[in-house]
Amino acid sequence: MLELRNVTKRYRAAGKAAVDSLDLTVEDGAIFGFLGPNGAGKSTTIRMIVTLLRADSGTIAFDGVGSTVDVAYKRLVGYCADEPLFYEKMTGLQHLSFIADIHRLDASTRKARIDELAGRLELGGALSDPIASYSHGMKQKLSIIAALLHQPRLLVLDEPMVGLDPKASFTLKTLLRQYAQKGNTVFFSTHVLEVAQELCTTLGIIDEGRLLYSGSFEQLRTLNGSQGQSLEDLFLSLTEEMP
């Protein structure tokens, strides 16, 4: 279970909070979709969950392990960034081997996992090429494989569908569903409301750093007698009601 308690982050000491007193619980086996307008605070929240940023106040924990407990927490978490960065002179395989080294995966385990994931995402043929020669979507696939390599209990992805072709996007959705069905937790942000509606067991909607809603799509529809409305209608009305 992922737990965020009263998490606040300001980029400038005196400025408005990018994330403001966020309270959120995501259960094991959930696929949690994080929605919100541009600049709402999604990536900031995600970077705090994966320990790239430190919260000014509040706590984050997974399975009771606090995010400040460095290595023990990091072992539990896999992260696919919104704009992944690589050493572009490396080949895809060298990058994945480097990640596998960090997680101390043995030779047969890493080979089996790389073969399986690269096969499913159809990146196998390019793994011996330098990353500099990859398209945007190919880099995205590499980043997804790297995030999954150590089979993290919590998989965090920031807009993972961006740049993926329809087939890869379908494969990723299947992969995320299967991953969550094993009892892992998937936390991802997206602007594609159809994907959120189709894939997520739970949704969170954030705007101006504050969580407006957290729960299932069906629960959201029954709020304020809003049965029959699409997620787009609900999203727009929720995010436009902000003061």
Ligand SMILES: Nc1ncnc2c1ncn2[C@@H]1O[C@H](COP(=O)(O)OP(=O)(O)OP(=O)(O)O)[C@@H](O)[C@H]1O
């Ligand atoms: N490195 C930074 N320095 C200063 N302010 C930042 C920085 N990163 C983000 N912000 C500000 O924090 C707020 C939240 O940004 P964040 O990137 O978390 O939004 P987001 O929900 O991920 O948006 P998008 O949908 O566009 O990716 C915005 O007001 C943004 O301007």
Ligand SMILES: [Mg+2]
């Ligand atoms: Mg973002």
